[in-house]
Amino acid sequence: xxxxxxxxxxxxxxxxxxxxxxxxxxxxxxxxxxxxxxxxxxxxxxxxxxxxxxxxxxxxxxxxxxxxxxxxxxxxxxxxxxxxxxxxxxxxxxxxxxxxxxxxxxxxxxxxxxxxxxxxxxxxxxxxxxxxxxxxxxxxxxxxxxxxxx
Numbered sequence: 001x002x003x004x005x006x007x008x009x010x011x012x013x014x015x016x017x018x019x020x021x022x023x024x025x026x027x028x029x030x031x032x033x034x035x036x037x038x039x040x041x042x043x044x045x046x047x048x049x050x051x052x053x054x055x056x057x058x059x060x061x062x063x064x065x066x067x068x069x070x071x072x073x074x075x076x077x078x079x080x081x082x083x084x085x086x087x088x089x090x091x092x093x094x095x096x097x098x099x100x101x102x103x104x105x106x107x108x109x110x111x112x113x114x115x116x117x118x119x120x121x122x123x124x125x126x127x128x129x130x131x132x133x134x135x136x137x138x139x140x141x142x143x144x145x146x147x148x149x150x
Contacts, residue, residue: 005128005135006145012071012079012128013042014147015104024066026055034069035104040143042069042081043088043100044119045108056085056119069121077130085119093118 003011015035021044022029030052033045044067046052056065064084071079088096090113097112108116126137 003148004141004145005137006126006141007148008076009079009081009126009128009137009142010036010040010145011147012073012076013040013069013081015042015100017071017073019044020070021052021055022068022070023052023055025059026051029070030055032069033104033106033108035100036147037096037099037103040145041123042121043096044069044085044121045100045106045112046117046119047108048115048117053117056087064122067121077128080127080129081121081123081125082127083122083124085121088118088120089113096120 013036019032019034020029021032032052034042036042046056056067058065064086067085068080068082093112096118097109100118101109112118123139123142126139126142128135128137
């Protein structure tokens with residue numbers, strides 16, 4: 001039995017593979033380290049003085065920025081998660097850093113709130129491509145799916 005597209009998408013989004021952020025209004029894609037917590041929403045780890053931090057800065061009057069996170073896997077294809085990224089601060093950022101570390105323990109997480117920040121991606125659309133097929137995955141199914149083991 002083959003895993004569901006939602007389970008494949010959750011597996012690819014966990015953060016074990018480097019992702020690429022395509023930010024609305026920014027001309028080129030940017031590499032990003034990420035991890036997906038138990039709720040399925042990706043967390044993006046960003047250095048405060050990077051091109052990605054600049055790109056993720058919301059427009060005046062906004063609190064979030066439109067982003068597509070793409071992840072490539074030689075066996076499973078390409079995943080696109082689109083939605084809105086919001087910077088986390090204070091206790092929310094510390095809790096998210098612990099959640100991120102449980103999946104992808106990176107030393108830069110110790111700098112969250114100093115020279116690094118975490119952004120939460122509120123997922124609005126999930127697409128999975130493999131070979132010639134392109135599947136739109138229901139967001140609720142994606143969020144409820146468990147990543148594959150192994």
